[in-house]
Structures are given as C-alpha cells and as structure tokens.
Amino acid sequence: MSQTNPTIVRTRFAPSPSGPLHVGGARTALFCWAYAKAHDGSFILRIEDTDQKRSSDAACQALMHDLRWLGIDWDEGPEFDGIGGGDFGPYFCSKRLDIYHKYIDQLIDEGKAYRAFETPQELDAARSDAKRQKHNYRYDRSALKLDQATIQAYLDEGRPYVVRFTLPNDEPILVRDEVRGEVTVDPKEMDDFVILKADGYPTYHFAVVIDDESMNITHIIRGQEHLNNTAKHVLLQDALGFRRPVFAHLSLIFNPDGSKMSKREKAKAARKAASAFLQSKPTEDVEAWLSHLTSFDMKIGDLVRNSQQRHLHLYQEVEHLFSPTDFRSFLDGDTDEPGIAHLIADDLGVDLPEIDVQDFRVSGFLPQVLVNYLALLGWSPGNDVEKFDHAFLIEHFDLDRIIKSHAKFDRDKLLAFNLDAIQAMSPKQFHDLWYAHCREYHPKFVEKLSPERFDMLAAANQSRSKTLDDTVKSSQFFIMADDAIEYEQTKAVRKALCNGDPSGYDHLAAIKPLLADLTDWTKDAIEPVVDKYSQEHANGKLGKVAQPLRIAVSGSTVSPAIFETLAILGREAVVNRITRCLANRQQFLDTSNA
RNA sequence: GACCCCAUCGUCUAGCCAGGUCUAGGACAUCAGGUUUUCAUCCUGAAGACAGGGGUUCAAAUCCCCUUGGGGUCACCA
Incomplete structure (x- = not known):
C-alpha cells in the first residue's frame, strides 16, 4: 500500500474480556500486530469491557497471558508482565466513560442523537411482531416525537433511557475495505441504533469509534462479522467529524466440518461422550455419577495445578460448585458451559476439541507453530513459502495478500507443523520445553522420575512427539508402580x-x-x-x-x-x-x- | 426472510489485480512401495481441483453477468 503521508501506523486489537482467547481472535491480534510491526508502527491493546455483565478481570488476565505466550506484545495497552502503558490511555473502555459522555452530550446537543425510553421488553415485543409479519424490524423513532417537557418529566422521575443515533440521510454508505474493495450499505438496512446503554455504558459501536479516534488508530483490522457494522461506524465518524481509518475485514475460521468454531464445540463433544457413557446405565448410576462430578473442588489455582483437571480454565472464577441441576441442563443441551464440558471430559478421559489458545497450550503445541499456522490461515506470503517465524511476518506481512475466502481449521496440518518444529529443535531445547510442560501440567512426571531418567526419557521421546503432551500420555508406564x-x-x-x-x-x-x-x-x-x-x-x-x-x-x-x-x-x-x-x-x- | 461477503485438489493455498509460459504448482491428509525393534518418524511414488451456465476476447482459472452453494449481519453482545 502506498503511504503518501507519513502517518505512523497504529493498529489495535480490542477484545472483550468475557472469555478465553479464541484462535480466531488470536489471528486477528496477530494480523494487527504483524501489520503494525511490518510498517514501523505501534500495536495497541484495548480492552473492550463495555458489557459489565460478561466482562471479568480474570478473563482479561488470561487473555493477556495468551497473547504474550503467542509472542504478540503490545506497545501500548494495559500494563502486564513488564509491557503496556502509553499516552493514550486508559486502555479499558470502562475507565473512559467520561470521554464517551462528552461526545454523547455533543451529539444530543447537535440533534444527532436522542434519548429513548422504551424498555428492552417493549423492543423485543416489537421485534417479534415484525418477525411474525415477515418484515425487517426498524426502530420507529417514536422517542424522537417526544416533546421536551415529556422528556424532562421522564428524566426527573429517573426513568431509564438509552441514547440512539439519528441516521442522517438516505444516501448509500460507502465503506472502503482493503481486502473486500468498496462495499456499499443502504441505510434502510439500519435503524437508529443505540449508542449509550441504560447502564450508562456505551455500546461497542460508539466506544470503538471514539476510542479509535482518540487513540489515533490508523488501520482497523478485525473479523468479517464487523463488516456490516462498519457502516454505522462510518456514519458516527462523519457525525463527529472524525478521521476515517483504513478498514480490513478478515474472513472467519471454521471447523473442518464447516461449522463455526465456537465454545459450543466443546459442549457438543462432552455431551456426546456423556451420552455414550450413560447409554446403558441404570438411573441410580446416573445420579451417582452426577453427584460424583459435583464433588470436584472448583477453586481456580488448584484446578490448573491438578493434572486430572488441567483443562479447566484459568479465567474461570467459579465461586460455587456446579450443581447436579447444572449438569443436567448441560446434558439436555440447555447450556453450553465450557467448565462443565471440561469436567465431564476429564472424568471420562476424552479429549475436547481445541478452540481457545490455552487449549492448544495445554495440548502441547508450540506458540511459534500456532502463530505460523494461524498466519497461513488467511494470509499467504506466496512463492510456496509455508514455514516462517515472527521475524518473517514482521518483514513480509501486508494487507494485500490477505485471503478473502473463509478457511477451515486443519488440525492435522498444525500437528504436522508442530512435529516438524519439535524435530528441528536441539535436544536441550526440547528437554527444557518438555520439562516445563510436564511441571506445569503433569507434575507427577517430574516428581517421580530422577533428573537422569527424565533427561533420558525426553531424549527418547523427542522425535516421536507430535505435541509436548502426547508422549507424556503414552509414557505413563514409566512412572507407574x-x-x-x-x-x-x-x-x-x-x-x-x-x-x-x-x-x-x-x-x-x-x-x-x-x-x-x-x-x-x-x-x-x-x-x-x-x-x-x-x-x-x-x-x-x-x-x-x-x-x-x-x-x-x-x-x-x-x-x-x-x-x-x-x-x-x-x-x-x-x-x-x-x-x-x-x-x-x-x-x-x-x-x-x- | 432482507442486506452484505465469499467460491482453485478432501483441507490450507500459489496462480487472478497487469488474460497466453497452466497438459494448474506447493503443503497437510489419503493410497502404494521402501527403511525401521513397536508407535511415531523418514524416503520414493500415485491419485486428486479451476462450482455450473452465459458472455468479452485470436486466447479465460484469470475480466463481466446470472445461477448454485457456503458464510456473515440484522441486540441496551462485542
């Protein structure tokens, strides 16, 4: 891309800290990072915690941990493990409320936004009405017809309200996208969307526009699910007189069977294993099994150390134990709680599909291999080059070779890459890595084997380890009585x-x-x-x-x-x-x- | 359903933008043979794709249109 003006490239990854870092998110972060580094720019991490209900500090910590594990370091952002900080903070949306409110007030004053007092229930009802009549729902702007006295009266009585953005006109909205080209969206497809929620927090659309402008973000690289939303952002930028950054929307990553890669996969696999296990069991055995499952101590820390339950997530701060009812509704498919899925899988000794970065870590994949593979899933350096490292990405990454079509995640290829990387290591490198992996996830291996024996075992296993974990599993007899x-x-x-x-x-x-x-x-x-x-x-x-x-x-x-x-x-x-x-x-x- | 995006081997992709050198290249997976004390490796080879239909052109995987298929979005979630 020709950079005619000497603007410094600034990209950002803006995850919502509501769960573990997904491989799709990791790839987005990687591309943002790589683009910034390849263009002597800065990569910024911003925590999009505008959903009070779903955000948690533990998830945020886990997210940053995963990013660092992958070698994706941020120049600015939350301070973590010696990195972060910067002049454009705070880097948490929840700490920028006054900034948003300033712009909200400005928009209301200029007549570009207005308060609306409908309850979520009323809106839901209107939406399902529209659906029943088979036409698209659009907010009817009835709040716009409220006179000033009524609005004041509502405000005085403390009635909760949201702020909606007034769609400016009927002109088609043109979005220039670096990977898709020009995309036009008809404003008739949108309505006066909410920019400030009743709890005083901005919606994603509003926060992202304000933050990107005030943090001088020049390039927005994100998932394709935001392509339609971009029209809203462009409208907001115009209304606020903001600059328009460069957009690049990445296509999504799917499972080999074409389904979306999501935490539901884990629930599905766990349910399948459970129903196979329960098939021939009499009712009392099922009850016994459920109460056995609920007996696990779900305190974080212990969880991660405990090799039996090594899959349970760092991010989970489970205050209370899951009840048999929780398990039953999980088995019935009413919830997809990953914590329960992992408990069941661990108990039954089955493997769950890896979808989060930490899943790949506990499975013994190497971070540089995951990064290599993820980069290849959606970008290609050309010339049949497939194996490369962070330095190569920094050298060669650009937006023009991003692939437009969706990709399916091929675990076999990842595995092959991982084996190649393990075989290419020096014996010492492998030993140290394998030791660290065992200490973290299989401490008994380190405890029961003398250092001499451990060293010999590591050497004997290197060339046959597709992951750091699979030879640990197949080497159990070394530490058995x-x-x-x-x-x-x-x-x-x-x-x-x-x-x-x-x-x-x-x-x-x-x-x-x-x-x-x-x-x-x-x-x-x-x-x-x-x-x-x-x-x-x-x-x-x-x-x-x-x-x-x-x-x-x-x-x-x-x-x-x-x-x-x-x-x-x-x-x-x-x-x-x-x-x-x-x-x-x-x-x-x-x-x-x- | 409406709107938006996408379309090369089973999978990830090179080639497409600047049409001919493409009897379409590579990688993973598959199959066959070989090496090996098991598994995993490792070596050699094979099979395998331009979604379909119309154009444009001397010439189309490459440009245009339609169809089909896949995906995304339509929240006080991001």
Missing part, C-alpha cells in the same frame, strides 16, 4: 506373547536372568545382550524379543525405542515387570481365550 501395569488384551499383545515356538513368554523367561545379571545398566550395555540373545534364539529377529519385552514393561506394544525404554526404567523395574508378566501368563491365556 511395577505392579500397576495392566496388560492390554489386544490381538497385537496376544500375538507377541503367545504365538510361535518359542513364544514371547518363553523368550521373556529366557532373557530375564541375562538382564538380571547385567551390572552395567545402560542402553549400550543392554543392547548387545538382547541382540546376542535374538541372534542365538530368534533367528536374529530382534522384534521377536523386543516386543515381548516392551509389553512386559509397558503393558502395551507402544513405547520409545526398547533399549532406551529399558535403560530408563532401571534394572529392578524391568526384572520385576518381566517376573510379573510371566506370573500372569496362565491368567492371561485364560482370559484372552475366553
């Missing part, structure tokens, strides 16, 4: 243990003393012993011996490379587990034949 290992009743396990002559069990019995006698318990010492054994007794087929060993120590056919696995577990655990596996031989044969 020897007698807690359960042998999977699967075809693969049976085959490895029972088939052939000698069978896997026979090999285990034969190799056990060789391992028990090993004095130097390292990968390099174990390997030749097992290799030599398989040369002599299994036609050199290492798998014939390795698989039974793997099952004996882990309970399943999946683990890191076998010699590393044995080395990490230690001789005592390995021998114990082989002994126990052999002792279970008859029982295993009986039950697996049954």
Whole structure:
C-alpha cells in the first residue's frame, strides 16, 4: 500500500474480556500486530469491557497471558508482565466513560442523537411482531416525537433511557475495505441504533469509534462479522467529524466440518461422550455419577495445578460448585458451559476439541507453530513459502495478500507443523520445553522420575512427539508402580506373547536372568545382550524379543525405542515387570481365550 | 426472510489485480512401495481441483453477468 503521508501506523486489537482467547481472535491480534510491526508502527491493546455483565478481570488476565505466550506484545495497552502503558490511555473502555459522555452530550446537543425510553421488553415485543409479519424490524423513532417537557418529566422521575443515533440521510454508505474493495450499505438496512446503554455504558459501536479516534488508530483490522457494522461506524465518524481509518475485514475460521468454531464445540463433544457413557446405565448410576462430578473442588489455582483437571480454565472464577441441576441442563443441551464440558471430559478421559489458545497450550503445541499456522490461515506470503517465524511476518506481512475466502481449521496440518518444529529443535531445547510442560501440567512426571531418567526419557521421546503432551500420555508406564501395569488384551499383545515356538513368554523367561545379571545398566550395555540373545534364539529377529519385552514393561506394544525404554526404567523395574508378566501368563491365556 | 461477503485438489493455498509460459504448482491428509525393534518418524511414488451456465476476447482459472452453494449481519453482545 502506498503511504503518501507519513502517518505512523497504529493498529489495535480490542477484545472483550468475557472469555478465553479464541484462535480466531488470536489471528486477528496477530494480523494487527504483524501489520503494525511490518510498517514501523505501534500495536495497541484495548480492552473492550463495555458489557459489565460478561466482562471479568480474570478473563482479561488470561487473555493477556495468551497473547504474550503467542509472542504478540503490545506497545501500548494495559500494563502486564513488564509491557503496556502509553499516552493514550486508559486502555479499558470502562475507565473512559467520561470521554464517551462528552461526545454523547455533543451529539444530543447537535440533534444527532436522542434519548429513548422504551424498555428492552417493549423492543423485543416489537421485534417479534415484525418477525411474525415477515418484515425487517426498524426502530420507529417514536422517542424522537417526544416533546421536551415529556422528556424532562421522564428524566426527573429517573426513568431509564438509552441514547440512539439519528441516521442522517438516505444516501448509500460507502465503506472502503482493503481486502473486500468498496462495499456499499443502504441505510434502510439500519435503524437508529443505540449508542449509550441504560447502564450508562456505551455500546461497542460508539466506544470503538471514539476510542479509535482518540487513540489515533490508523488501520482497523478485525473479523468479517464487523463488516456490516462498519457502516454505522462510518456514519458516527462523519457525525463527529472524525478521521476515517483504513478498514480490513478478515474472513472467519471454521471447523473442518464447516461449522463455526465456537465454545459450543466443546459442549457438543462432552455431551456426546456423556451420552455414550450413560447409554446403558441404570438411573441410580446416573445420579451417582452426577453427584460424583459435583464433588470436584472448583477453586481456580488448584484446578490448573491438578493434572486430572488441567483443562479447566484459568479465567474461570467459579465461586460455587456446579450443581447436579447444572449438569443436567448441560446434558439436555440447555447450556453450553465450557467448565462443565471440561469436567465431564476429564472424568471420562476424552479429549475436547481445541478452540481457545490455552487449549492448544495445554495440548502441547508450540506458540511459534500456532502463530505460523494461524498466519497461513488467511494470509499467504506466496512463492510456496509455508514455514516462517515472527521475524518473517514482521518483514513480509501486508494487507494485500490477505485471503478473502473463509478457511477451515486443519488440525492435522498444525500437528504436522508442530512435529516438524519439535524435530528441528536441539535436544536441550526440547528437554527444557518438555520439562516445563510436564511441571506445569503433569507434575507427577517430574516428581517421580530422577533428573537422569527424565533427561533420558525426553531424549527418547523427542522425535516421536507430535505435541509436548502426547508422549507424556503414552509414557505413563514409566512412572507407574511395577505392579500397576495392566496388560492390554489386544490381538497385537496376544500375538507377541503367545504365538510361535518359542513364544514371547518363553523368550521373556529366557532373557530375564541375562538382564538380571547385567551390572552395567545402560542402553549400550543392554543392547548387545538382547541382540546376542535374538541372534542365538530368534533367528536374529530382534522384534521377536523386543516386543515381548516392551509389553512386559509397558503393558502395551507402544513405547520409545526398547533399549532406551529399558535403560530408563532401571534394572529392578524391568526384572520385576518381566517376573510379573510371566506370573500372569496362565491368567492371561485364560482370559484372552475366553 | 432482507442486506452484505465469499467460491482453485478432501483441507490450507500459489496462480487472478497487469488474460497466453497452466497438459494448474506447493503443503497437510489419503493410497502404494521402501527403511525401521513397536508407535511415531523418514524416503520414493500415485491419485486428486479451476462450482455450473452465459458472455468479452485470436486466447479465460484469470475480466463481466446470472445461477448454485457456503458464510456473515440484522441486540441496551462485542
């Protein structure tokens, strides 16, 4: 874009602190940030907390935490973790009420806005009437016909009112959008919209216009859901004599099935899991399960530390426990409360779809990978370039390569990118990251493994970790008690243990003393012993011996490379587990034949 | 329903604005083969798209129109 005047680029991300940061919001923030940085400008974070009922400080903190985790730092905005501040504050709408009121008064004085006294109920009724008669609802401007004496009388008696903006004329409204081109909106599609709510707070439309002007915002990059609203903003800017910033509206991100990515996804998945679980249960069991669920202590802090409930959100400040009634109405689909969805999912051991930034964090995605992927979802640098970092974005990002069509979120591709990034790390980098992830979300891993063993496990897992979390899940047997290992009743396990002559069990019995006698318990010492054994007794087929060993120590056919696995577990655990596996031989044969 | 936006492999996209070099390129996923002590990797290969119809033009994935399909907005939410 040609910048003819030397205006300094200023972009802003203006989220509402009413919930966790959604990937869609994160992408908007990323694009605002990238554009500002690419043009030597400033990126501003402003908290749009004009909805008193839904805003919370905890959500705001979580939001900023997520932004910083992604590496999206703001030049101006709320102070947080060493950044923020600035000369155009306050950066919370709720602290700018006097500014809004000044402009509201101005508009009323100039006859460009007026007070209206209808109640929300009256308006709802009028709206549903209009809907029934199949025509579009527009506010009928009856408050405009009120004479001054009546208005004064209403004000004197303290009747609540809103302020509406008077639509100026019938001229089509032209919005220039950097990604969509010129969009015209017929004012007949709008009505005298509310700019000040009865509680004295401005609506989004009003606050955003005032704030963007007073904070010198030059470029407004936001989701396409605001495209229609932009006409209102333009009208307001004209009425107030404000400058008109550059607009760029981003298309939305969807689920692979084409549905909108929203918190409802979590509720849907949790309900599905619950109904599968409840299917065959008698009524009393359902009751018992519900009361079991309500017994969780929902205090923040504990929640996040508790690995069983690691998905529960930082932002949630739940004062009271959910009641069985809450759960029931959730299961009936009357509410989509994500807290309940996570409780159910954790209890049932199912994964919920990741839709919020923090979901991706607990799932073990790397922030730079998420940023890379998100940038690619709606923007393309061209030339088949796909992998890039923050610095590349700062260098190359611009509005002209923003994609106009909607995109579906492809989790498999994200996963592939994450694996690539993990494999590209140095062993030390991976170790440190994996350690931090375990300490945060799986503290038992850090507590139960000695540092030496933890280090070995990290090294053994790096190249097979699609996320920081998936190898933690598949490595549970490393921290289990020897007698807690359960042998999977699967075809693969049976085959490895029972088939052939000698069978896997026979090999285990034969190799056990060789391992028990090993004095130097390292990968390099174990390997030749097992290799030599398989040369002599299994036609050199290492798998014939390795698989039974793997099952004996882990309970399943999946683990890191076998010699590393044995080395990490230690001789005592390995021998114990082989002994126990052999002792279970008859029982295993009986039950697996049954 | 009204208005607005969008349309290239299953998915994300390059190519489109400045029409020919496009028998449409890449990535993820899929399939086949190979490597490997399991899983995951890794290597090689294959299959796979210009939504449909009209124009404009010597020439259209590229420009225009219509249809169809998808999405968004229509709050004292943002």
